[in-house]
Amino acid sequence: MKQEERDKIMLDRKIQDELRAVLGEDGFFVDPEDLASYSYDAFVREFTPDAVIVPRSTEEVSRIMKVAHREGIKIVARGAGTNLSGNAVARQGGMIISFTRMNRILEIDIRNRCAVVQPGVVNLVLQKEAKKRGFFYPPDPASMAVCTIGGNVALNAGGPRAVKYGVTRDYVMGLEVVLADGEIIRTGGKTVKNVSGYDLTRLLVGSEGTLGIVTEVTLRLIPLPQATKTLLALFSSVEEVAETVSAIVSAGIVPTTLELMDRVIIDVIRDVGGANFPPNAAALLLIEVDGDEESVEKQGQKVAAFCRERGAVQVDAAETQEEADRLWQARRSVGGAIYKVTPSLLVEDAVVPVSELPVMIRRIGELSKKYNLKVGVLAHAGDGNLHPDIMTDVKNAEEMERVEKFIHDMYEEVIALGGTLSGEHGIGIGKEKYMGLEFSERTLDLMRGIKRVFDPKNILNPGSFL
């Protein structure tokens, strides 16, 4: 956007005063140094917002939205800014709503197995509070120590445990939502079953902040599994891993996690001293099973046998929590390790049917060779969700052209295999241009129509995938 256009939408004094009156001095920011820290998220592009507002209540969000709607000010809701698709930045200017002050767990209701939380609650905080009471909130995005439930709902966040436990959508029972014009509605509630009217709850989950501002979330909790067992299997080829995963899935075994890492990732971790792998380890599968004490032992042995039969060069099973933590260390150190060897990292997010995992991994290898790029593959393999990690430098224009081509070809292949553009990161800025690969123009028109019903002035996270 050109500077003249930006100036036009900058907030005039009168509106600033009006918003400040709602939010107080400590809830409204327009100073460049304050705005700077809200100009980026975990995606690679930066946009400085015109203001940042930090409401304390649904009531304040509603009052702000009334002003924004009247004035046509764009609004982007933001949790911890960990998202990888550019959904927490003000692409077209306007205001960022930050939920750092709406971060309370309002209730953990054991009798109805649910929690009622504000959007700014950190995922791991909720997990820990539920655990104290013997209950479990399964969705575990990699950023769970900082990312918020509001962001999880907006992006329908998943994580390693999704293979057994599903994604955020599967846990959202009800929402309180402030609409574009400030009106407050509620959807769903504390009942698991609900077929009354259209399912607005699940329409809002994963809508990337484009349909409404979520101000309260009712989440289903499940009983905490008694025991967990972690295994690490090393293979001499990624194809063997992919075949093993496919075999485990079709045998009807449901591990809690089935995390795959390929040779590129393993080498990076080895190079930065993140873990000690034998030299013939070219691919790795990190497996967790959970359940009753006895069933966990059995499942573990079954999975280990599967791995050995399919060529694993080494299978380690953790006997203690410390050993489990050691096995997880490699997986957890990936992000940090990669940033030590590359200036920029693009984490892609694609899903293929599990049966196509071997094909897709091979294809990613071919494409990275073709475009001469360093691409590692991490995958939540059990549900066919691949995260190709493109190690690049966004300042290298020539390389970025090759990156673009690689990404395009990759998603073309993903769709050809019956997959989808995103499993858990969302479309956002990065992938809007590929929507036409997955959806017909008519389907996109239906989505645009829904957007207009909720947000006729197009002020909620505009410039998104629609």
Place this chain on the structure above:
Amino acid sequence: MKQEERDKIMLDRKIQDELRAVLGEDGFFVDPEDLASYSYDAFVREFTPDAVIVPRSTEEVSRIMKVAHREGIKIVARGAGTNLSGNAVARQGGMIISFTRMNRILEIDIRNRCAVVQPGVVNLVLQKEAKKRGFFYPPDPASMAVCTIGGNVALNAGGPRAVKYGVTRDYVMGLEVVLADGEIIRTGGKTVKNVSGYDLTRLLVGSEGTLGIVTEVTLRLIPLPQATKTLLALFSSVEEVAETVSAIVSAGIVPTTLELMDRVIIDVIRDVGGANFPPNAAALLLIEVDGDEESVEKQGQKVAAFCRERGAVQVDAAETQEEADRLWQARRSVGGAIYKVTPSLLVEDAVVPVSELPVMIRRIGELSKKYNLKVGVLAHAGDGNLHPDIMTDVKNAEEMERVEKFIHDMYEEVIALGGTLSGEHGIGIGKEKYMGLEFSERTLDLMRGIKRVFDPKNILNPGSFL
């Protein structure tokens, strides 16, 4: 509707010929005797359609919808007509699409743990086919031996197993849909994770045939549990049962089913000789647990102990499949038994948070006394889903007035307790007038807006809850 109005929308000869050309003589019916059997469903009201069409393919559905859209002919999709909310009848005339000829299981894809089916596939047929391959399709509406997947999707059908395994929505991965104007779109696919664009799949599930005609469904399958254990606990009061259920749920035990029957139902079954209960049995809880062999034994013992601690006068555990069938017999005989003692049956469908189950059951008892009605309570108690069975005579106008008042007061109480108007039967004809209890006018406007986006001419199951 008056006869003059009906005549206006009757199909003219030219359109009849056009439709017959698409469908063939054996796919298009306008004779009164053919129409008669499509004039009712399991709800209590009858409406004769203008025509019944029986397509063989998505292509044919698309061609029919093009004609219907052009001519403004109303369309109601129908599976087996077992639904209890009046959703499978032509309330405003027009044509019924029957899916009896689109009843093939197209694929059971074990590698991706899913099935691809046409809408006319009978639920139990799919369950059996999946079971043969060691897999499980859990949704089990009471009518599963005849009801179809298309109807299950339209109403988001549940069933006894929903307490552990969820409802139809939790298994729908993808859809093929013919839109109101005949265009064909696809949503979702064979991937479990998908956060690409708005979740049209789950918006369509439970939309009661108002947004599109589903012509193909991709359903998730899960591994078949190794073992099942059935228990029947008899109590001397329904309050004890409700408290037991609430205690089981908050203790973190997840039985597969937790079916409750109150004294009225038990007496009916006893009277018609459907089962032999001791005289002090005033309420019953039918429990099923599943999982590994060992875990099933343990769970069964735990649940039995819970029941005894809370006052069960008798707890029977089935040791064989025959014994389990015998325990289920009472539950399965309810429908038949009730029709022996009453001319008409209204099966209501309400959900409250599980913690409110004791309150709600008490309240239903009070209301049936107040309005002098015979109302039995069946409940999928584990998820707070109540089916009050109103035994009445729809031809008795005076009694029907009291029935109306009872239903109104009951749903008012349900909503006051944080519940919802429908857990698995849908809104349809019966409950449209109560939508204002659960939803604000604004929320209903959003739903109406969505309806207009999908069906601007309002030809799909019109006169529904919007």
